[in-house]
Amino acid sequence: MASNAAVPFWRAAGMTYITYSNICANLVRNCLKEPYKTDALSREKVHFSISKWTDGKPEKPSFCSVFIRSLHLPDMVANL
C-alpha cells in the first residue's frame, strides 16, 4: 500500500484533518444568507472550562464559550 502518498498541503503545514474540516465549515457558514447565518453562528460556539493546576491541586475553573474562529489555539495553550 502506498504509505508515502503525497500529503495534502494542510497536513504538510502541520494542520490536522479536524482543524482543516472545521475551518472549511466556518468559511461556508460565513457565506450564508442572513436568517441562516445567525442560526449557524450559534453552532460554531465552543464551550469549555479551563482549570489551572498548581502544586498538584486544581484551582477554580473558569468557564468560557468562545467562537472557534477567534481561538488561536497555540497561543492559548502557551498562555495557560
Added chain:
Amino acid sequence: MLGRASMLLPCRSILPARARPFSTDLPAAPSADATFTEAWTKVIPNMDPPKTPLSFMQPRPPTPSSIPSKLTVNFVLPYASELATKEVDMVIVPATTGQMGVLPGHVATIAELKPGVLSVHEGSEMTKYFVSSGFVFIHANSFADIIAVEAVPLDRLDVNLVQKGLAEFTSKLSSATTDLEKAEAQIGIDVHSALNSALTG
C-alpha cells in the same frame, strides 16, 4: 536477495488476501443478545431481561445477490440528519479525486470529500447541497453513508459574501508568511472558489 528470502520461508503458506470477510458479507447480526439473556434467566428467572443496545440497533442488511434498484442514502451532519435511509437513484459526491457518481451496486468505497456540490437524484428531482468537507462510505449492499460537517442548500448562500471572501483570501495568500498562514489562505481560496463555481455553474 529476494531469492534467498523466499528460500528461507519454504513451508509458510501465504495468507489469503482477504482472511477476514467484510462486515457486509456476513449474515445479518442477531437482534437479541443470546448470551446475556441466558445468563440473566439463570440468575433471575422471574424477571424479563432488560433490552441491551443490540436489540435497539437495526442489523446491517446483507449484500443482496443481485444489484438492487435503489441506493439507500444516510446523509448526516453533526447537528441534524438530512436524509435517513432514503432510497434514491443516484448521488454525485464531490470526492477529492473528482465528482463521483454513486449508483446502486457501486463497489465498496471510502472517499474523502472536498468542498463542493453534492446532488441527490431521485426520479426526475435533483436536490443540491454544498458540502464543506466530510467522508462518504459506500457499502457493498448499496448503502451510502455521507457524513459532512456543514452542508447547505445552494439557495442559502450569498454570492456577494462568497466573492468578497475569495478576494480577501487571495490577498491573504500573497501576504502570508508562515506555512500555517499560507495553508489557511489556500483553504480559504479553495472553499470560496468551490462556492463560487457552485453558485455560478
